[in-house]
Amino acid sequence: MIIDCHGHYTTAPEPLGEYRETQKAALANDPATVGSKGSVEISDEQIRHSLEGAQLRLQRERGTDLTIFSPRASWMAHHVGNEHTSKFWTQHTNELIRRVCDLYPQNFAPVCALPQSPGVDMTTSVAELRRCVEEMGFIGCNLNPDPSGGWWTGKPLDDESWYPLYETMVDLDVPAMVHVSSVCNENFHATGSHYLGADTTAFMQAMTSGLFERFPTMRWIIPHGGGAVPYHWGRFKGMAEDSQLKADAGTGPRFSTVEQLLNNIYFDTCVYHQPGIDLLTSVIPAKNILFASEMVGAVRGIDPESGEYYDDTKRYVEAALLTVDERQLIFEDNARRVFPRLNDYLDEVSYE
Amino acid sequence: MIIDCHGHYTTAPEPLGEYRETQKAALANDPATVGSKGSVEISDEQIRHSLEGAQLRLQRERGTDLTIFSPRASWMAHHVGNEHTSKFWTQHTNELIRRVCDLYPQNFAPVCALPQSPGVDMTTSVAELRRCVEEMGFIGCNLNPDPSGGWWTGKPLDDESWYPLYETMVDLDVPAMVHVSSVCNENFHATGSHYLGADTTAFMQAMTSGLFERFPTMRWIIPHGGGAVPYHWGRFKGMAEDSQLKADAGTGPRFSTVEQLLNNIYFDTCVYHQPGIDLLTSVIPAKNILFASEMVGAVRGIDPESGEYYDDTKRYVEAALLTVDERQLIFEDNARRVFPRLNDYLDEVSYE
Numbered sequence: 011m012i013i014d015c016h017g018h019y020t021t022a023p024e025p026l027g028e029y030r031e032t033q034k035a036a037l038a039n040d041p042a043t044v045g046s047k048g049s050v051e052i053s054d055e056q057i058r059h060s061l062e063g064a065q066l067r068l069q070r071e072r073g074t075d076l077t078i079f080s081p082r083a084s085w086m087a088h089h090v091g092n093e094h095t096s097k098f099w100t101q102h103t104n105e106l107i108r109r110v111c112d113l114y115p116q117n118f119a120p121v122c123a124l125p126q127s128p129g130v131d132m133t134t135s136v137a138e139l140r141r142c143v144e145e146m147g148f149i150g151c152n153l154n155p156d157p158s159g160g161w162w163t164g165k166p167l168d169d170e171s172w173y174p175l176y177e178t179m180v181d182l183d184v185p186a187m188v189h190v191s192s193v194c195n196e197n198f199h200a201t202g203s204h205y206l207g208a209d210t211t212a213f214m215q216a217m218t219s220g221l222f223e224r225f226p227t228m229r230w231i232i233p234h235g236g237g238a239v240p241y242h243w244g245r246f247k248g249m250a251e252d253s254q255l256k257a258d259a260g261t262g263p264r265f266s267t268v269e270q271l272l273n274n275i276y277f278d279t280c281v282y283h284q285p286g287i288d289l290l291t292s293v294i295p296a297k298n299i300l301f302a303s304e305m306v307g308a309v310r311g312i313d314p315e316s317g318e319y320y321d322d323t324k325r326y327v328e329a330a331l332l333t334v335d336e337r338q339l340i341f342e343d344n345a346r347r348v349f350p351r352l353n354d355y356l357d358e359v360s361y362e
Numbered sequence: 363m364i365i366d367c368h369g370h371y372t373t374a375p376e377p378l379g380e381y382r383e384t385q386k387a388a389l390a391n392d393p394a395t396v397g398s399k400g401s402v403e404i405s406d407e408q409i410r411h412s413l414e415g416a417q418l419r420l421q422r423e424r425g426t427d428l429t430i431f432s433p434r435a436s437w438m439a440h441h442v443g444n445e446h447t448s449k450f451w452t453q454h455t456n457e458l459i460r461r462v463c464d465l466y467p468q469n470f471a472p473v474c475a476l477p478q479s480p481g482v483d484m485t486t487s488v489a490e491l492r493r494c495v496e497e498m499g500f501i502g503c504n505l506n507p508d509p510s511g512g513w514w515t516g517k518p519l520d521d522e523s524w525y526p527l528y529e530t531m532v533d534l535d536v537p538a539m540v541h542v543s544s545v546c547n548e549n550f551h552a553t554g555s556h557y558l559g560a561d562t563t564a565f566m567q568a569m570t571s572g573l574f575e576r577f578p579t580m581r582w583i584i585p586h587g588g589g590a591v592p593y594h595w596g597r598f599k600g601m602a603e604d605s606q607l608k609a610d611a612g613t614g615p616r617f618s619t620v621e622q623l624l625n626n627i628y629f630d631t632c633v634y635h636q637p638g639i640d641l642l643t644s645v646i647p648a649k650n651i652l653f654a655s656e657m658v659g660a661v662r663g664i665d666p667e668s669g670e671y672y673d674d675t676k677r678y679v680e681a682a683l684l685t686v687d688e689r690q691l692i693f694e695d696n697a698r699r700v701f702p703r704l705n706d707y708l709d710e711v712s713y714e
Contacts, residue, residue, distance in 0.1 A: 155549075156549070160514070161513070161514070162512070162513070162514075162547055162549045162550070164549075165548070165549075166548055166549045195514055196517070196518055197507075197508070197514045197516075197517075197518045197563060197567070198514070198563060198566075199566045199567075199569075199570055201601070202562075202566040202569070202570070202597075202598065202601060203559070203562045203563040203565075203566040203567075206559075206562050206589075206590040206594060207555070207558075207559030207562055207563060207590075210554075210555045210558050210559055210590065211549060211550060211555040211559060213555075214550075214551045214554040214555040215549070215551075215555075217551075217554070218551055218554070234594070234597075235593065235594070237558075237590055238558040238559075238562065238589055238590035238593065240593065241587065241590065241592065241593035241633065241638050241641060242558060242586070242587070242633060242634065242635075242638060243635055243637070243638065244633070244634030244635025244638060244661070244665065244672050245554075245586075245633070245634045245635075245660065245661055245672070246554065247635075247665075247672075248634055248661035248662075248663050248665065248672035248673075249553070249554060249660065249661055251663050251666070252661060252662055252663045255663065281593065281594060281596070281597070282594065282596035282597045282600055283594075283595055283596025283597075283599075283645070285595070285641050285644050285645050286593050286594060286595065286596060286641070288641075289593060289637050289638070289640075289641045292637050293635070293637050308597065308601065309596070309597055309600035309601055309604060310600075310604055311600050311603050311604045311607065313596065313599075313600065314603070320596050320597070320599075320600035321600075
C-alpha cells in the first residue's frame with residue numbers, strides 16, 4: 011500500500027472560494043466583524059467532479075493508494091480577518107475534507123486545518139482539533155508556524171502559548187504537519203521561498219529550544235523534504251554538536267542533537283527531482299521519511315527531460331537506493347506509525 | 363590555486379567589538395544620534411594574532427591558498443541604530459579588512475560590507491562601494507537583502523530602490539554576495555534558519571522579477587550552497603516552466619527560467635557534508651559553483667564520524683564526482699571570472 015501523507019484540496023469547488031470572498035467583503039467594511047458561520051453549498055457531484063480529473067486520476071496513473079488530505083494550505087491564510095473569520099472558514103474547509111473522505115474513503119484520509127489567528131491563543135484551535143478528531147474521525151492537523159503570513163510577528167513554536175495545542179495533540183495521539191500558508195509580505199513567494207524557509211525555521215526552533223524534551227511523544231512532519239535541512243544536514247548536526255561543547259563550558263545554550271530530534275520529527279518526500287530524493291534518503295534514516303507528493307500543488311508541469319510530472323515523487327523514491335524494507339517504511343509503515351489513527355480508519359474502510 | 367570565495371573576519375580583535383558597544387550605548391541614549399566616525403585602535407600585531415591561529419592555520423592545514431575576505435556577516439547588523447551608525451561602523455570594518463589584506467596579500471583579497479540601514483536609500487552604500495573598490499582595491503561586496511534583521515520590512519531585491527547599487531556594481535564590474543546578517547526576530551536563528559531562508563528568498567526574488575534582464579551583466583553569489591535551492595532544483599525549475607505556460611495563456615507573470623538565472627547567479631560550496639556537496643555538484647553546472655568554506659564560521663567543530671572539520675569543504679569537493687576541468691572551475695577559474703578585479707589583485711601579489 012502506498013500512502014501519500016501530503017495532499018491538499020487545491021481543486022475545491024467554486025462555492026468555497028465564493029464564501030471566502032464574502033468574508034473578505036465583510037471584513038473590508040468592518041475588520042472586527044464577527045459574522046456567522048453561514049453555509050457553503052457544494053453538491054456531492056461538484057466534489058466528485060473536482061477530484062475525478064485531478065487527484066483521483068493522478069492516484070490511478072501513478073499507482074498510489076491513499077492520500078492524507080487536508081484543506082488547501084495557501085487558503086488557510088490565517089492572517090485574513092480576525093479569530094471569528096478564521097474559525098468559520100476553517101470549520102467549513104475541514105467539513106469539506108470530511109465529505110471528500112466520506113465519498114472516497116479508500117482514497118483519502120482526513121487531516122484538519124486549525125483556526126489560528128495572529129495574536130489569538132490556542133483555545134479555538136484546540137476546540138477545532140478535538141471536534142475534528144473526536145467527532146469527525148480526523149487523524150492529524152496542519153499547524154501554521156507563522157499565522158501572520160510572512161511577517162513572523164508571532165511567537166516561535168517553543169513558546170508556552172502553543173502548549174495547549176501540543177497537549178491536545180499528545181492526548182489525541184495525532185501528529186502535526188508544520189505548514190505555513192500564503193504570504194502577504196512581498197519579499198516572499200509562497201511556495202518558492204516562504205514554504206521552504208518556514209520548514210527550516212521550524213526545525214531550528216525545535217533544535218534550539220529542547221521543545222521535544224517537554225513533549226517527548228509529540229510528532230511533527232516537516233514538509234517539502236524538510237526545507238533546506240537535509241541538504242545542510244552537516245551544518246545542523248555540527249551546530250547541535252558545537253552547542254554541547256558550549257553548554258558544557260557554560261558559554262551557550264544546549265541544543266537538541268539531530269539524533270534526538272529524529273525521535274519526533276519526520277520529513278516528507280515533496281522534493282521534485284531525483285538528486286533531491288537521493289540526498290534525502292541517503293542522509294535521513296528511512297524511519298523518518300514519509301512518502302508524499304503534495305499533488306495537485308506547487309509544481310504541476312511535466313519535466314521536459316524525463317517526460318514525467320515533477321511532482322510524481324513515487325518514481326524518485328522507487329529509483330532511490332533503498333532496501334525493500336526501507337521503501338516499505340517510507341511508502342506505508344511510517345505513515346501508520348506517525349498517524350496511529352490511520353490504522354483504525356483503514357480498518358473501517360473495506361480496502362481491497 | 364584554490365580560492366575560497368567566502369570568509370568573514372569572525373575573529374577580529376576586541377577593540378572592534380568595543381567600538382560597536384560604544385555605538386550602542388550612544389544609541390541607547392539617543393536613537394537618532396549622529397555621532398562621529400572616531401577611531402578603532404588595533405595594532406598590526408593584534409591583527410596577526412587574530413588570524414595566525416585561526417584562518418591562516420586552517421588555510422595551511424587544509425591546503426587552500428586565498429580567501430576572499432569580508433567583515434563578519436553577523437556583525438554587519440544593519441538594523442542597529444541609524445544610517446550614521448551603519449556608515450561609521452561599516453567604514454571601520456571595511457578598513458580593517460583592507461589592513462588584513464595589506465598584511466597578508468597572498469592569503470586574503472578584500473570584499474566590503476555596505477552601510478545599509480532600514481528604509482534608507484542606497485546613496486551611502488554606493489559611496490562606500492566606490493570608496494572601497496576605487497580607492498582601496500576591493501573586488502566585491504556583500505549585499506544584505508534584509509537590513510531589518512529578520513523582519514523583512516524592506517523592499518525585495520527587484521525594487522527600483524536597489525538600482526543605484528546595481529548600476530554601480532555593473533559600472534565597477536564587481537559582484538555581490540547576497541548575505542544577511544544577524545537577526546532580531548526571535549523566530550529565526552541567524553546561521554541556522556535566517557541565512558538559509560534568505561538565500562532561497564533572494565533566488566526566488568530574482569526568478570519572479572526578471573531583474574537580470576535589466577542588469578544582464580550583474581553577478582550574484584548566493585552563499586551557503588544556495589540555501590534550499592539546489593536541493594529543490596526540480597521545484598524551482600518546474601515553477602519557472604509552469605510560469606511560462608501561464609504567461610503564454612495570459613493567466614500569470616513570466617518568471618526567469620533557471621537556465622536564464624544561471625547567467626547571473628552563482629552558488630558557493632558552504633555545505634558541510636559530502637552528500638550535500640554531491641547534490642550541489644550534480645545539479646548545478648560547475649561553471650556556476652565557487653569554492654567556499656566560510657571558515658571560521660557557523661560550524662566550528664569536527665565531525666565525529668569522519669574526524670575532520672565539518673567546514674573543511676575542500677575535502678568534499680575533492681571527493682565529488684567532477685572532472686579535472688570542473689574542479690579547476692570550482693576551485694579557481696570561476697572566482698576569477700565572477701570577481702574580475704581579482705586577477706589584477708593577484709597579479710600585483712608576488713604569488714608563488
